[in-house]
Amino acid sequence: xxxxxxxxxxxxxxxxxxxxxxxxxxxxxxxxxxxxxxxxxxxxxxxxxxxxxxxxxxxxxxxxxxxxxxxxxxxxxxxxxxxxxxxxxxxxxxxxxxxxxxxxxxxxxxxxxxxxxxxxxxxxxxxxxxxxxxxxxxxxxxxxxxxxxxxxxxxxxxxxxxxxxxxxxxxxxxxxxxxxxxxxxxxxxxxxxxxxxxxxxxxxxxxxxxxxxxxxxxxxxxxxxxxxxxxxxxxxxxxxxxxxxxxxxxxxxxxxxxxxxxxxxxxxxxxxxxxxxxxxxxxxxxxxxxxxxxxxxxxxxxxxxxxxxxxxxxxxxxxxxxxxxxxxxxxxxxxxxxxxxxxxxxxxxxxxxxxxxxxxxxxxxxxxxxxxxxxxxxxxxxxxxxxxxxxxxxxxxxxxxxxxxxxxxxxxxxxxxxxxxxxxxxxxxxxxxxxxxxxxxxxxxxxxxxxxxxxxxxxxxxxxxxxxxxxxxxxxxxxxxxxxxxxxxxxxxxxxxxxxxxxxxxxxxxxxxxxxxxxxxxxxxxxxxxxxxxxxxxxxxxxxxxxxxxxxxxxxxxxxxx
Numbered sequence: 001x002x003x004x005x006x007x008x009x010x011x012x013x014x015x016x017x018x019x020x021x022x023x024x025x026x027x028x029x030x031x032x033x034x035x036x037x038x039x040x041x042x043x044x045x046x047x048x049x050x051x052x053x054x055x056x057x058x059x060x061x062x063x064x065x066x067x068x069x070x071x072x073x074x075x076x077x078x079x080x081x082x083x084x085x086x087x088x089x090x091x092x093x094x095x096x097x098x099x100x101x102x103x104x105x106x107x108x109x110x111x112x113x114x115x116x117x118x119x120x121x122x123x124x125x126x127x128x129x130x131x132x133x134x135x136x137x138x139x140x141x142x143x144x145x146x147x148x149x150x151x152x153x154x155x156x157x158x159x160x161x162x163x164x165x166x167x168x169x170x171x172x173x174x175x176x177x178x179x180x181x182x183x184x185x186x187x188x189x190x191x192x193x194x195x196x197x198x199x200x201x202x203x204x205x206x207x208x209x210x211x212x213x214x215x216x217x218x219x220x221x222x223x224x225x226x227x228x229x230x231x232x233x234x235x236x237x238x239x240x241x242x243x244x245x246x247x248x249x250x251x252x253x254x255x256x257x258x259x260x261x262x263x264x265x266x267x268x269x270x271x272x273x274x275x276x277x278x279x280x281x282x283x284x285x286x287x288x289x290x291x292x293x294x295x296x297x298x299x300x301x302x303x304x305x306x307x308x309x310x311x312x313x314x315x316x317x318x319x320x321x322x323x324x325x326x327x328x329x330x331x332x333x334x335x336x337x338x339x340x341x342x343x344x345x346x347x348x349x350x351x352x353x354x355x356x357x358x359x360x361x362x363x364x365x366x367x368x369x370x371x372x373x374x375x376x377x378x379x380x381x382x383x384x385x386x387x388x389x390x391x392x393x394x395x396x397x398x399x400x401x402x403x404x405x406x407x408x409x410x411x412x413x414x415x416x417x418x419x420x421x422x423x424x425x426x427x428x429x430x431x432x433x434x435x436x437x438x439x440x441x442x443x444x445x446x447x448x449x450x451x452x453x454x455x456x457x458x459x460x461x462x463x464x465x466x467x468x469x470x471x472x473x474x475x476x477x478x479x480x481x482x483x484x485x486x487x488x489x490x491x492x493x494x495x496x497x498x499x500x501x502x503x504x505x506x507x508x509x510x511x512x513x514x515x516x517x518x519x520x521x522x523x524x525x526x527x528x529x530x531x532x533x534x535x536x537x538x539x540x541x542x543x544x545x546x547x548x549x550x551x552x553x554x555x556x557x558x559x560x561x562x
Contacts, residue, residue: 023174025092026067027138029157030054034177035241037154040169041265041305042247043280043291046408046458047273048265050167051097051158055242060102060153062144067096067159072133072141075104075112076125079520082156083148086141089130089162097158102145108133113515113531120506120513147519161267168267169249171332178240179333183248185210185218186234188327188339189281189292190225193314197227202352205281210339218339225317226347230296232281233339237331253295253313254326261295261313263305275303277408278386286406295327300365300386300410321345359390376400376463380413399435399464409458417465420451426467427453429549431500433466434459441466443500443548468499472545474555477524484560485529493525493543493555500548507543510536516543529561537562 028034038053056062066088073095074087082099086108089095103109111133116124135141146153159170171177188208190199199206200223208220231253236245250264278301281292296313297306315323325341363369365388369380373395385407394401400415415432422430427448432455433441441464444455453465477492479485495502495518505525507516514532516525525543543555 021168021172021174022092025090026094026096026159026173026175027065028175029064029067029096029098029155030056030062030144031065032057032062033241034175036177036239036246037152037242037244038156039237039239039246039249039265040167040171041249041268043276043293046277048268048276049247050268050270050273051099051156052170054155054157056144056153056155058153060143060145062155063140064098064101064142064144064155066135066137066139066141068092068137070096070135071131072108072128072135073130074125074127075108077112077116078123078125078148079518080149083150084142084145085148085156088135088141093162094168095160095162095165097156097160098142099156099158100145100147100150100154101142102147104142105140108141116515117513117531122515122517146521164269166267166269169265169332172266177333179331179335181238181240181331182216182335183235183237183329183331183337184245185329185337185339186236186290187292188218188220188234188341189232189284190223190341191230191232191294191296192225192227193230193296194228197225197229197317198347198350199223199225199229201348201350203350204352204354205284208341216337218337220339220341222342222344224344224346224348225315226319226345228314228316229343230294230314231325231327231341232292232294232296233327233329234290234292235329235337237329237335239331248329249332250328250330251293251295252326252328252330254328255315256324258310259308260310260315261297261306262308263303264307265305268303268305272303274410275301277410279303282408283406286404298386315343317343317345319345319347357390357392359392361391361393362388363391364388373400376415376417378402378413378415381411384409384411384413386410399462401462403460405460407460409460412456412458414454414456415463416452416454417463418451419453419465422465429469429551430465430467431549433464435462435464441499446548466499468497468547468549468551470498471551471553472497472502472547474543474545474553476557479559481557482559486560486562488529488561490526490528491541491559492527494523495525495543495545496523497545497547497551500551503546503548503550505543505545507541509539509541511540 035055037055042049068090070088070090073089077084084101085099087097144155158167160167191205192203210218210220237248253261284292323343327339329337365385368382371378392403431446432444432453434444447454473496475494477494479491507514516527539559541557546552
């Protein structure tokens with residue numbers, strides 16, 4: 001079957017192969033004007049945005065249509081991430097993806113519900129047989145929603161290459177977005193990169209003083225520099241009809257008219273998306289939450305988004321020479337913002353001379369590193385980090401602190417706490433927690449073996465052991481005990497946990513398992529009465545909710561329905 005699918009998709013590429021991005025093959029997934037809340041390639045936490053976020057007029061329930069004929073190849077429902085999402089493979093070699101959905105079209109919903117009841121689970125991932133669920137161009141497939149990690153109603157929409165699963169910028173397929181707005185330049189920075197480098201009497205990063213010109217371009221004050229330097233910019237793009245600060249399409253750096261670096265967001269692979277943390281100045285982000293994009297490539301950067309790179313985008317400044325640097329920020333509509341930076345090769349006495357902070361621990365990124373911190377051990381596999389650095393490690397009687405959020409971890413590392421001092425009969429309620437900025441414990445997935453509790457994570461910070469003895473809370477939301485619910489379409493409960501968080505839940509009516517949808521953003525469990533025909537007027541509802549350390553609450557209530 002897989003060979004048959006691959007042949008079918010490859011045939012589509014050959015038939016339609018004159019243009020890699022057909023302009024008239026697909027229609028819009030929505031019946032409203034396309035206004036974007038997010039663009040392709042936009043910088044997100046640890047990843048590039050892999051599609052378009054299309055506004056749905058701040059409401060749920062808008063019809064979502066298949067952009068072309070095809071077959072459903074994947075459906076996934078999860079509490080976070082994409083929430084409710086559907087994947088449709090099209091005969092021209094592309095797959096469209098529709099995420100954060102409220103619910104699916106009736107025939108698809110029926111297919112999913114059957115599988116959910118068979119497996120007795122809300123979270124589910126399905127791969128229908130090829131041709132089992134076919135759709136036509138423009139056919140209703142779902143309704144827009146706010147499920148998963150969505151922060152407001154919208155449609156996350158993707159187009160992928162069906163053969164290699166690489167996402168492609170959907171705006172390359174002829175979709176019309178009103179955009180006459182130039183990208184916005186927030187700020188720019190110069191970086192001394194070599195040991196002998198300096199910019200404006202400093203051996204560390206400086207912010208440029210820039211001024212807007214009458215034609216809309218920007219000019220920076222002349223820099224006096226020496227050694228190897230690079231530039232970075234803080235920028236965003238807006239389309240017409242929306243105030244959202246979206247990502248630009250392309251950034252080009254020219255030096256004396258020659259392209260030194262050029263990147264764009266036509267496509268990328270999911271395997272490389274976390275390398276975003278090497279594109280941005282991660283230390284700056286950790287301190288300010290501002291994402292400054294480097295126009296030069298640093299060691300460990302394995303991104304494929306570059307079209308041109310000369311000297312990794314770095315400038316070698318010679319004494320007495322002058323350099324005209326142009327930083328161009330573009331969107332797909334052709335709107336461009338330019339920053340001109342004049343540079344003069346001139347070495348001056350340093351006024352700011354910072355040395356790297358040194359600690360007792362120098363970490364070699366390409367080797368595994370193991371540290372004993374007394375109450376816990378920390379193990380970093382080889383290539384957990386992109387570069388060698390002095391890592392700051394400390395501990396006291398209750399906590400271990402692993403550097404701070406100024407260095408990105410590419411791979412999971414492990415923290416193992418010694419729990420021999422905790423009585424065996426109490427250990428079930430203990431877990432490894434990461435302390436937030438207010439020193440509140442946040443559950444970290446904990447593996448328990450003998451006298452050791454271990455967590456695997458990519459988050460630096462402070463960790464400790466915490467104890468949760470309080471079971472989750474469960475209460476009714478839209479009904480009261482012994483109430484008649486004959487005209488109700490659904491019933492809802494509120495569930496919450498004060499420390500380790502909700503791990504699982506299950507529900508029955510008159511002893512039969514029912515599907516309840518969990519929305520963690522609102523702490524709501526919902527049962528739709530259309531799911532199951534109840535043959536009793538008096539209904540006994542039982543809901544069991546368990547937290548991450550096993551504390552359990554069983555909620556029971558009676559209601560009536562005809």
